[in-house]
Amino acid sequence: MTNLELAKKLVALLGGKSNVEKAAHCMTRLRVTCKDSNRVNEKEIKECEGVLGLVVEGNSYQIVLGPGKVKKVTDICTQELGLPKAGGHGSDWEENKAAIKGQQKQGKLKQFLKLISEIFVPIIPAIIAAGLFNGFGSLLAQLIGDGVISGSFFQMLQLILSLLGGVFLSYFSIYTGIRAAEVFGATPAFGGMIGGISIGANIIEIAKMIGLYNEAIPLESVLTTGKGGIIGVIFGVWILSVIEKNIRKRIPDVLDLIVTPFVSLLTAGIIFIFLIMPLAGFLSDGLVSLLTIIINSTNPFIRVISGFLLSALFLPMVLLGLHHGLIPIYAVQLEQMGGVSLFPVLSMGGAGQVGAAIAIYFVARKVGNKKMQGIITGALPAGFLGVGEPLIYGVTLPLGKPFITAGIGAGFGGAYIMLTQVMANAWGPSGLVAIPLMQGGSGMLNFLIGLLIAYAGGFLVTKALIKDSDVREEAAPETNETETEIMMQKDTILYAPVDGACIPLSEVKDEVFANKMMGEGVAFQFDGDILVSPCDGTIVMIAATKHAIGILGDDGAELLIHVGLDTVKLNGKGFHILKKSGDTVKTGEPIMQLDRKLMETQNIDLTTPMVITNSDQFQLKPIYGIALEKGISEAVTCILKSFSKG
16 A cells, blocks of 8 residues: 555545644654544544554544655645644744634643643754764774775765765754744744843853853853753743734734734843743752762663663653653753753663563464464564564553553663663664664664564563463354353442442432433432442443433443433533543543532432343442542442343
């Protein structure tokens, strides 16, 4: 399948052009935000030729295509097929003004870290290119200095490579400022100016005038050129965005072009120079000192332990979304230390997954799990090239134990990397393609050895601890009756879906529920505004009016949760559904958010029945209580009655 054919097929499976709000890409993934997730065919996207994996977060879809291919497919989608492109520069001040007048909500830690990562994602290709230029340039300089090669040709080539590498990294702050402005909603050129201020020579003269410059030890100055680095630039541009937004809201359009740039930059510039740069400098200096103690310690034992732990825990960090916060740390290291020591060791995490997958392949072949063999065969090449998502989400994580053993195996590779103090010229894709990013010939060699150790570690630890039963493919049920029998093998505990008192159904002021026409169950005096899943299961029904939800528990219990009495008359108003029909849910996972103020103004009785519609198959033991907590307090124990096929 050609890239054009793939792009056309993906657009169709995403619900068509009209269903796509924006499209962009990172190193390996086509990132698409859709209007209606019900129109997206997730199953066929996963099975599409050329797609390595799919990650779904709400109405956002990350289609894993791999390095290089993802840019080509994204360009076709946005340039030829007309999908809206995310992160535009804003061609004029009017467009920019309209864009930044929208309010940006402050997210939680994970959302904040994602926001920071968005600043760097589009410039990572330039970071990689600059790193490669500097790497090969320094390697040539070393070979020339050692007398291995000579001549004007190699000298000229070394100068060109160094020039190409330096032209980006020397002005890294400016590029960061431009991207930060695009993310925070400021004018990109203004953000570049804030980044340029940080490396301006006049900073030293200003520092001398106010006594903040240490002429004996310039690097220990409170204020000097480059102080605060990337961290300072990001926060400086954020301040700029706040100032610019507020000014644009108050300035007449006729004066906007003149007044807004002048006042915004003057105000933000003064704050940036005298406040943010010194404070950010303190933070970045402290961060580098901490990293020096932990990562770049002179004690080999400390380096080995820290390398093992960092590599072993990296992929769990990825799953929690905490890895986004590492990118500014990479940037600080590159600025202040001339290289990145954290990236090489964390790259071992993916290598451990490769080794674990190979071990699982042999077990899968032994037990006859052809499906798992096919997944691994297709995903391994990408894994060796640093694209780990297909192996993680298709192999190790679903199986559970191999995800842990892979991390342990990766730890051995990380320990070696840290012991040999490998440094990278940049950061980007991991795996074998990252070898040229390492500093010097010895750095490249040691990185390769570290990968081999991580491959072997992941393989050996997984092979030792994995059992045939962990990999053996479960036989598919032949009939619905068999499926029910398999599902209903143990008692089910249902937890409170809402905060509040648990009461008998007979006390509900509705004949249908009180007379148990729909089945046995309990009811809750809904005190909060969030409804969660009372068990592990699958959402099988959401009423058109959003007031009722059906859940099939993993142990066979069929549940109907009816939020409030006579709430159908609201016609969906006041209910915000967080999941869709067909979604799997875990106990305590939020499903619905309620507009409680609206319910109070409408005098709605929020008594919430939870009925087990197949209660004839269970003996129910309700656990009534006054102050139950959603997802935590037990409400009903469903004891399975004797079951047979008739």
